[in-house]
Amino acid sequence: MPFERIFHYYWSSIKKYQWSFYVLLVSYGVGVILSDILNPLLYKNIIDLISGGTPSVLLSKELFSVFFTIIFVVLGYQIFYRIGDYLVAYFEANVMREIHNNTFSRLMNHSYKFFSNNFSGSIVAKSKRFASSFESITDNVSYNFWFTFVQLTGVFIVLFLKVPAVGFLVLGWSIIYVFITILFIRKKFKYDLLKSNADSKVTGSFTDAITNILNIKIFSGKGREHNLFKEVTFDEYTKRKRAWFFGNFQNTIQGLLMATLQISAVYFMISLWLSGSITTGMVVLIQIYIFGVFDRLWNLGIVMVRFFQSLAEAKEMVDIFDVVPDIQDPKNPEKLKIKEGHIIFQNVSFEYNNGQKLLKNFNLEIKPGESIGIVGHSGAGKTTITKLLLRFSDISKGKITIDEQDIKNITQDDLRSAIAYVPQEPILFHRSIRENIAYGKPKATKEEIIEVAKKAHAHEFIGKLKEGYDTKVGERGIKLSGGERQRVAIARAMLKSAPIIMLDEATSSLDSLSESYIHDAFKELMKGKTTLVIAHRLSTVQEMNRIIVLDKGEIAEQGSHKELLEKKGIYADLWEHQTGGFLK
Numbered sequence: 001m002p003f004e005r006i007f008h009y010y011w012s013s014i015k016k017y018q019w020s021f022y023v024l025l026v027s028y029g030v031g032v033i034l035s036d037i038l039n040p041l042l043y044k045n046i047i048d049l050i051s052g053g054t055p056s057v058l059l060s061k062e063l064f065s066v067f068f069t070i071i072f073v074v075l076g077y078q079i080f081y082r083i084g085d086y087l088v089a090y091f092e093a094n095v096m097r098e099i100h101n102n103t104f105s106r107l108m109n110h111s112y113k114f115f116s117n118n119f120s121g122s123i124v125a126k127s128k129r130f131a132s133s134f135e136s137i138t139d140n141v142s143y144n145f146w147f148t149f150v151q152l153t154g155v156f157i158v159l160f161l162k163v164p165a166v167g168f169l170v171l172g173w174s175i176i177y178v179f180i181t182i183l184f185i186r187k188k189f190k191y192d193l194l195k196s197n198a199d200s201k202v203t204g205s206f207t208d209a210i211t212n213i214l215n216i217k218i219f220s221g222k223g224r225e226h227n228l229f230k231e232v233t234f235d236e237y238t239k240r241k242r243a244w245f246f247g248n249f250q251n252t253i254q255g256l257l258m259a260t261l262q263i264s265a266v267y268f269m270i271s272l273w274l275s276g277s278i279t280t281g282m283v284v285l286i287q288i289y290i291f292g293v294f295d296r297l298w299n300l301g302i303v304m305v306r307f308f309q310s311l312a313e314a315k316e317m318v319d320i321f322d323v324v325p326d327i328q329d330p331k332n333p334e335k336l337k338i339k340e341g342h343i344i345f346q347n348v349s350f351e352y353n354n355g356q357k358l359l360k361n362f363n364l365e366i367k368p369g370e371s372i373g374i375v376g377h378s379g380a381g382k383t384t385i386t387k388l389l390l391r392f393s394d395i396s397k398g399k400i401t402i403d404e405q406d407i408k409n410i411t412q413d414d415l416r417s418a419i420a421y422v423p424q425e426p427i428l429f430h431r432s433i434r435e436n437i438a439y440g441k442p443k444a445t446k447e448e449i450i451e452v453a454k455k456a457h458a459h460e461f462i463g464k465l466k467e468g469y470d471t472k473v474g475e476r477g478i479k480l481s482g483g484e485r486q487r488v489a490i491a492r493a494m495l496k497s498a499p500i501i502m503l504d505e506a507t508s509s510l511d512s513l514s515e516s517y518i519h520d521a522f523k524e525l526m527k528g529k530t531t532l533v534i535a536h537r538l539s540t541v542q543e544m545n546r547i548i549v550l551d552k553g554e555i556a557e558q559g560s561h562k563e564l565l566e567k568k569g570i571y572a573d574l575w576e577h578q579t580g581g582f583l584k
Helices: 003-051 057-108 112-116 120-162 164-211 213-218 222-274 280-322 382-390 412-417 433-440 446-455 459-464 482-496 512-525 561-567 570-576
Strands: 343-351 357-366 371-376 397-402 419-422 500-504 530-534 546-551 554-559
Touching (some): 003 057, 003 120, 003 280, 057 120, 057 280, 164 222, 213 222, 222 280, 357 554, 382 419, 382 500, 419 482, 433 446, 433 482, 446 459, 446 482, 546 561, 554 570
Parallel strands (some): 371 530, 419 500, 500 530
16 A cells, blocks of 8 residues: 555645644544533433433432533534634645645656656646545545544443443444455455546546647547547446446445344343343433444445545556656756856767667767757757757766756756747747746846847737737647747747757748748847757758758768858758758
8 A cells, every 4th residue: 555655745745734633633533522422421311310210309400410511512512623624624725735836846847758758638637636635535534534433432432331241242343344344445446546547548538639639620530539539438437337336345245244233232232221231321322322333434434445545546646756757956056157158069879768879979069159050851860959958858978068067967947047949839828928928037027028029020910919918828829820929939038038049940830021030030139149950941040150960860061051062962952852941
């Protein structure tokens, strides 16, 4: 059972508010003793007084004495229960907020590759279940396990003091009942875990289809996707049915055990009353206690199933927490020294997890302020260079330095703060255009945002929108066209004003006129900055200081646009196969 691991991750959120949990246990414990143990005892006394004598002044005084005691007991347990309720609300609300924050923080420590290899919908579902599982676990512990423990302890103490024979009967039965229930639950936990995993797959599959709705529409894939989704939901149905049917079988066995105790207890009480060993009030008290034990233990079986189900759901997130991020910051990071952007790849080797080698003893120096174009056929290693420089992946051998500082010796956030990166397919937050542009510089003024928007030729289309810069762009920026998203991303990079600029097909979604405008803006942007431009569209790199041609992870050619055309090598061949800068 992974309870220790799950509790370990919960504890970081709990420890700040643990005092409230201890106080609520005490409050609920006192409430249970007053309501479920003392209150029935007082009614037992009333019944014994009424059934054992005729009305008299003395009897009247005794009855009203018990009556006033009942008033204090009833008011007492109401007060203690309400105190417990408020403390539960306080405790769970605060801890769940901490859990959400800690989960977000832990997930953000994982690399870009981790998120590429996992469904975003599935991760979100697991993180939400991790928090909701804590709520369920806490409720079960507070309201059910603790209530049951306190009530059973009180019942056994009273029964052993008053009627030991019945006490032994109820205790023996309770041990057998709990033992059998635990055996069932351990078995059912495996079914619940399979059901929970299947549920995550349904969520992930559903999210994947919604995310790719455009592809489904374009390729008439509704029928295929529906069939695939049916397969996933059928698998979930099978595992859910198996778990639920096993739960029904468990309920049947527990019901038989309860019937056995009830019949045995009634026989014992009749025998003891006939022999004069117990009073009428004691018969009623024992019956109340037994029905209370029935109620608690029956619910305990159901609650334990839910408890372990919550553990199963929490375990999904814990398994992610246990995965060590493949890209980690140094324990004692150096202070960021990057100012000029002098980049050196020194004997760098890189291979994928499957062993496929892409770079071997790769060497490249990019001087401060130099603009470099990187071209080559697909799979040549262009994008790999950007990933390594941004530390989206780590090299196998060698080192990468910027301004003589090894990028592994600084934090990933510090490294990326020195690089303004515009990917081929920019993704925007579902926030306003203003917030998206200012993301690299949150405290940017309105004037600064408008200035870079104009340079990126985004101001024109933004001005035509009803809400202007306050327009929400939709999930992943879906409300904007590809070219509009690209211009917003370029404006964002401009505003960041980092010493290193990295463009990965940054003009690929723009029309020719807009591209010419963007090139003018880039010239201004690149002044005094080190610039790397990844391009299939060779017109993008014509004016670079130097063009690097990659082939199978190695530098095959390098030089200016004119020099490479004169060499009549790979670059010249790529150029010849383009018309107006586009590959045929």
